[in-house]
Amino acid sequence: MALIEEEILLKNLKDETTRAKAFEVLLNKYKERLYWHIRRIVLNHDDADDVLQNTFIKVFRSIDGFEGKSKLYSWLYRIATNEALSFLTSKSRKLGISDHDLQNRMVMNLKADSYFEGDEIQYKLQEAIATLPEKQKLVFNMKYFDDLKYQEISAILDTSVGGLKASYHLAVKKIESFIKDSL
Amino acid sequence: MPEDYLEKFSEKLLPQLEEPSSKNLDKTSFKVPKNYWEKLELEVLQKTTEINKTPKKSLRLEPYFLVAAAIALIVVLAIGLNSGNSTEKSLDFASLEESELFNYLEDIYLEEPSNELIEIFPQGDMTWNMNDVTTLEEENILDYLEDTIDEMDEFKFQEDE
Numbered sequence: 201m202a203l204i205e206e207e208i209l210l211k212n213l214k215d216e217t218t219r220a221k222a223f224e225v226l227l228n229k230y231k232e233r234l235y236w237h238i239r240r241i242v243l244n245h246d247d248a249d250d251v252l253q254n255t256f257i258k259v260f261r262s263i264d265g266f267e268g269k270s271k272l273y274s275w276l277y278r279i280a281t282n283e284a285l286s287f288l289t290s291k292s293r294k295l296g297i298s299d300h301d302l303q304n305r306m307v308m309n310l311k312a313d314s315y316f317e318g319d320e321i322q323y324k325l326q327e328a329i330a331t332l333p334e335k336q337k338l339v340f341n342m343k344y345f346d347d348l349k350y351q352e353i354s355a356i357l358d359t360s361v362g363g364l365k366a367s368y369h370l371a372v373k374k375i376e377s378f379i380k381d382s383l
Numbered sequence: 384m385p386e387d388y389l390e391k392f393s394e395k396l397l398p399q400l401e402e403p404s405s406k407n408l409d410k411t412s413f414k415v416p417k418n419y420w421e422k423l424e425l426e427v428l429q430k431t432t433e434i435n436k437t438p439k440k441s442l443r444l445e446p447y448f449l450v451a452a453a454i455a456l457i458v459v460l461a462i463g464l465n466s467g468n469s470t471e472k473s474l475d476f477a478s479l480e481e482s483e484l485f486n487y488l489e490d491i492y493l494e495e496p497s498n499e500l501i502e503i504f505p506q507g508d509m510t511w512n513m514n515d516v517t518t519l520e521e522e523n524i525l526d527y528l529e530d531t532i533d534e535m536d537e538f539k540f541q542e543d544e
Binding site: 220223224227228231232235236239240243245249252253256257260261315316317318319322345 | 411412413414415416419420423424426427428430431432434435
């Protein structure tokens, strides 16, 4: 979104008289990108739907507090990431299992998931991603699937570009190794 | 080329540039239910409309809460007042010992008379002269006795009881 366009949208979001309409524009603009980002973290569609709705409601409630120090999209992405990670933490606590076990269970459920159409290699890829530490997973998803630039990821995750490059490099190596070992 | 080709071309191209890339679907092989995006918009907008309609909670205290707070305050004050009084000696005369009472009374009578009393009763008048007694005559004594006889009768025992 162009900078001027974003400024206008933000101004309308902060104005009570134009907020509703502006929020509709925001929702329409970012719903898919945010959904896929969340979906790659939680894997399941219903969970992704819950987290996405919570994300937009949080955005709606917090818009007055957004100072515009970062880009609007970075802010949205950050909220979506936090909501997804909080969701997983809460789910693992409710089930009484570790985060690692939850990740394994989520991947195993993909086989029976009607909203997953991947072949064996796609499934292996998800299995490999599930073995990554949380930050590496996020960086890999954002770089590989979302095609975000390192600068954009840096603004979202508040990590240096150098650190992100290292994380991504390590993630790729681990995934390659996992898939090779499983073949 | 067709007449309106360029116009149609730009009309076709611009939306594709603005929409997010669909290659994510190929990479992850995830998909969404039919009409999900429309349904999502409706649900989110409905929820945000409800948030707008919900009045902001003001600091309005429920009546029962006020009653509970008042009771708690009374209890706290009562405890505070009682703890304050317990440090003082209770004014119970029964607990006073006789010696303490006598000591108190002596202190009062041994005190020097106030200046007011000295003015009303000059010291010179307060001296008692033994000679004054010897000047009393027998007649004066008899007069005194007559005056007090009626009073004396009161002290006779009634033999009928």
